[in-house]
Amino acid sequence: MEHVLGNEPHPPHCLFEPPGDQPHSRELLLLYRDSGRLCLLNRFPYANGHLLVAPARHVACITELEAAELQEVNDLVQKAIEILKEELNPDGFNVGLNLGQVAGAGIDDHIHYHIVPRWQDDHNFMTVLAEVRTIPEHIEKTYDRLLPRFQHLYRSNHK
Ligand SMILES: [Zn+2]
Numbered sequence: 001m002e003h004v005l006g007n008e009p010h011p012p013h014c015l016f017e018p019p020g021d022q023p024h025s026r027e028l029l030l031l032y033r034d035s036g037r038l039c040l041l042n043r044f045p046y047a048n049g050h051l052l053v054a055p056a057r058h059v060a061c062i063t064e065l066e067a068a069e070l071q072e073v074n075d076l077v078q079k080a081i082e083i084l085k086e087e088l089n090p091d092g093f094n095v096g097l098n099l100g101q102v103a104g105a106g107i108d109d110h111i112h113y114h115i116v117p118r119w120q121d122d123h124n125f126m127t128v129l130a131e132v133r134t135i136p137e138h139i140e141k142t143y144d145r146l147l148p149r150f151q152h153l154y155r156s157n158h159k
Contacts, residue, residue, distance in 0.1 A: 015040070016054040016110040023154045029143055031150040032080075034157065036072035039080055039150065041143050044106075047116050049088045049142055053077050054112035061099055062111055077113050083149040088142075090117035 013019055016038065018028045029041040035056060042050040055065060055073045062070070081093060094116040098105040 014058055014110050015107055016052075016112055017056075017058060024147060024151060026140070026143055026147075029139065031143070031146055032076065032154060034154065036069060037076045039076055041139060041146070042114070043139065045116075045139065046114075047118065048138065049084050049090070049117045049146070051080050051084070051115040052112045053080055053115065054110060058110050060109045060111065062097060065111075073113070077115065079153055080115055083146060083153070084115065084117050087145055087149060088117055091120045092118040094118060 018025065018030055018033070018038075018040075021033075022030075023033050024030055029043055030038065031041060031051070032039040033056075037053065037055050040052045040054075042052050053073060053076050055069050057065075057069060059065060065073070077095065081095070084090060084093070095113060097111060097113055099108075099111065101108045
């Protein structure tokens with residue numbers, strides 16, 4: 001409910017610039033980070049496996065990204081979808097950007113893609129929302145399931 005009511009606590013740092021420089025952190029739900037981009041498991045998911053992919057640089061709009069940065073982010077979006085397909089076997093995805101608060105961005109000063117897996121028998125939005133509030137351990141299970149894939153991705157990108 002906290003999320004719904006907009007009272008979720010704000011971390012001292014930008015969510016998309018987590019402290020330290022480790023590529024993975026269970027505590028931060030950080031699945032992947034390198035110099036150009038990162039992928040987090042959303043702590044307030046709309047569905048199981050809801051991922052957030054952002055560029056490393058703190059910019060508010062996609063128009064502020066250099067071509068190479070955009071390419072790095074898109075590459076991670078593609079890899080993340082590939083991993084979700086293999087691990088969670090969804091029937092489809094919603095993938096997109098919310099630019100500006102009026103468009104629904106909870107954090108509107110650092111752009112991030114939402115990747116939301118969808119299943120044929122999806123509950124409606126509010127049911128899903130109510131359900132996921134009660135299962136934080138579910139998020140960690142999903143993290144543990146996806147992590148080895150992202151570790152493998154990190155290794156293959158940093159040989
Ligand atoms: Zn930021």
